[in-house]
Amino acid sequence: MTARRPRVGVLSFAHYHANFWSEVFASRGVLSGIWDDDAARGSEAAARFGTRFEASLDALLERCDAVAVCSETARHAALVDAASARGRAILCEKPLGTGLGDAEAIARIVASRRTWFMQSFPKRFDPATARLREAVAGGELGRITLARIRHGHFYGLAPDFAKAWYARRALAGGGALLDEGVHAADLLALLFGSPSSVVALTSRAALSLEVEDLGLAVFRWPDGMLGEIASSFTYAAADASIELYGTRGTMLVSAVDLASRDITSGACLRRFLSDSPERRWETLDIVPRFKQGEFHHQNAIAFVEALERGHPPPIGIEAGVAAARMIDAAYRAAESGVRIDL
Template identity: 25%
Template sequence: MSQKMRLAVIGCGAIGKVHAKAITGLDEAQLVAVSDLRPENATKLAAEFGCNAYTDYRQMFEKEKPDLVSVCTPSGTRMDICRAAADAGVNLLVEKPLDISVERMKKILQTAEAAGIKLGCVFQLRFMPVFSSLKRAITENRFGRLIIGNAATICYRSEDYYKNGGWRGTKAQDGGGALMNQGIHNVDLLLWLMGDAKSVYAYADHLTHDIEVEDTVTAAVEFVNGAVGTIQATTSVYHGINKKLEIFGTDGAAIIMGEDPVMWKFNEPLEGDLSFLQGKESEQKGLSPTSPLIEDVSEHQQQILDMINAIREDRQPAVPGIEGQKAVELVLAIYKSAETGKKVNLPLEN
């Protein structure tokens, strides 16, 4: 068996703990260190997972020499960390969103490319069987021409969620609200399945929370391939569905509610379609409409393992950094449209 790769985590909050748990469950990896500006956070997580604690990630890079680091800090803080990692020759797996501006994301990509390191962005839902099956059906042209793609993230976050986090719901560090933070997973899935977006027209507002950014947004999307669709996100609805994805083509239709297919129909049915649709409800516990906590880390494990294999095989990861940029760029275009009341074309300028 190959020697275990040395992995580290920067940011010891809720999502940092998810990465630590995922890493320690992999035979191919060893969690050597965690880092957080708050020493109590770093010490607590390090004690839980049996690794070293740091408050200075540069010092961690120098002493621990990790092969790969998970960046789990607030959204608007990641560019400088990525630069430091690249300077140290450390490969990067960055939590969504990659960062909060086109300019900052481009600098991250350029820095990683110049340093010759691998850069991945966390969109773990791509590794769920239901979504990989959906992608495969599109690739095999079972849908025919894609006509409509809709994505909705209808969930709830309390006022305390925003206040206690400090950075959540702020333009400077969160970069946005319901769409940038919660809805971006569905944004990525929609782009992955439907292809690049050409233009958007949107409305956004904060309807129930006292925050700087939106807690509710709806947008009409035009895709490069001529298809159209919608994107919706809110953190104001307690009895939500977390996520819903609809793909309609000339020859097929699929609706995924949460992680469960509720429609799976094609002009040319295949053996296994019925059993796929009628399979037992998903036992995945990764995401909840009312809680930001992730219990099941299996998809994070799969993405981390893909990063490890990408490093060993010297290939691009399954979700490279450019995919993270595309998702954020679409979110920013939606915000711009909502602010100006006009259609916004993609790609965006800096």
């Protein structure tokens, strides 16, 4: 792809993350316009970010080089198809699709047209994640036997959450296990590769929505390591979000999800090494992007910089499909009550 200053259009403000992305695009002078099927919502966003609202999707695509898709998950495929047909580079919100079939269909569209496509997974740009990858790759904690990732928020406790599109299966595809758990699935795959099997449970007990408000999945890797995902819409508060347990030590990360960000006042990244003479927790001097209020901006920054430099996507569509495959297997395990092999 030829390096150039991109003209970026934002497709839908249905997902709140469009606000963070637009802050980046506007500050860098690349925001070309906004389209939204909700004209009032799109017009209000355009006024806030000092750009033009375009009621016609085709008209906006005509004058953009790239788009950021931030619609309801069920509408990702149609918007990706439209942008891809015009040869536009694409940044797409997570999860990639409403399920594995939807994600694979989007991947086929992208592959057939050789579309420049970036999947949004903001944890990948966090310095805390870089430190975890370093620890795993270097054997710092010994052999990792258990990884636990708790990722979620408290928005489900708000009285109007049931009215949001996230609570509707037809628009979201799933609940907490999909929308929040996909972050954890991608991080587990990034750190440890593809798992071999999964057992899982979901619950609608807290909110009684169409979709689950709580999901718990335990994956097994070929070497016997277990990785747990615990995702929820109803975490009133929490501390550690990422936990790595190895034969030589342990590493804990806090303040990397909404349930822990604002109430974590101490160390965000802690390490315990069993051969350390002090036999105590060490504080590592790393502050996660989420704690700094810069978490979701990183996708947009990486998107623009890759386009400006003519680089390939920092996160390809295969990552979105891989995470979708893990979550799909977890849903099937929860529905069947048996272990599912991937």
